[in-house]
Amino acid sequence: MTAPTKPTIPAQADAAETVGDDLHAPVIDWFEEHARDLPWRRPDAGPWGVMVSEFMLQQTPVSRVLPVYEQWMARWPRPADLAEDTPGEAVRAWGRLGYPRRALRLHGAAVAITERHDGDVPTEHAQLLALPGIGEYTAAAVASFAYGQRHTVLDTNVRRVFARAVTGVQYPPNATTAAERKLARTLLPDDERTAALWAAASMELGALVCTAKNETCVRCPIAALCTWRLAGKPAHDGPPRRGQTYAGTDRQVRGRLLAVLREAVTPVPQSVLDRVWEEPVQRARALDGLVADGLVEPLVGGLYRLPHG
């Protein structure tokens, strides 16, 4: 069918096409000067190192990932090495990084890579996306950082940089919008190598300079072009961004239960787990949830351990 009326191109996207050309060089130059020397960015990290780092960095600061990453890569230097071990060992090695389902999914991804991809991290975005624990962002990140491909890598840092520099607002929307994806595509350099650099550079800018709080515009390579800054840095208006409650939630109980099981060498009796939380209903619900998620394996006789299978 033909579209009788072509939607008007939003003025922002139109302007962005021009603006993009002004942003790329300064941001990439800044990156090449100021990029952190992170282990997963070194040439010897390889696609598996990039992928492991991306799993660990989901919602988790670099400083806490570094030591766990080093131990992980030393122990499981290839996907097949991790696949041979139990998922419980992955959960244990995950330590206190948080969101331990990531460890389970990373193990599952390693198994899938071993079975379906001959042990090599796949190169295609669609193949990456099909792996457990890999969503839109991580698929693009691995394809871009590990294989130098041209993808829109839209994480919280990049979204914030775009929101400020181009859209002129302090914070991006709560959830990623179609408009943001469109803007990211518009801003993505045509050249593959430049696009990959741009992805890493715009993310690093958001992580180091254009931060959520206490942004340091004096160090920003595109401050002169930043719409938000030029507008006087107006405060975020819209609906408040949902905070994450934690104290007293099932998540806290799950955390305590799993902490006990991570430290245990032998199966743990129910009675020991019972001590981590007073309230029995919530305690039972949390444990059931962990079992349902595959993070805990119940054995006969009221014993529990990290999953072996």
Add this chain to the structure above:
DNA sequence: AATACGTGGCC
């Protein structure tokens, strides 16, 4: 679309 999912550092 909204919600669940860990943990710890910071101001």
Add this chain to the structure above:
DNA sequence: TGGCCAAGTAT
């Protein structure tokens, strides 16, 4: 001191 924040994914 406690809410905010940190390279999201799955349902």
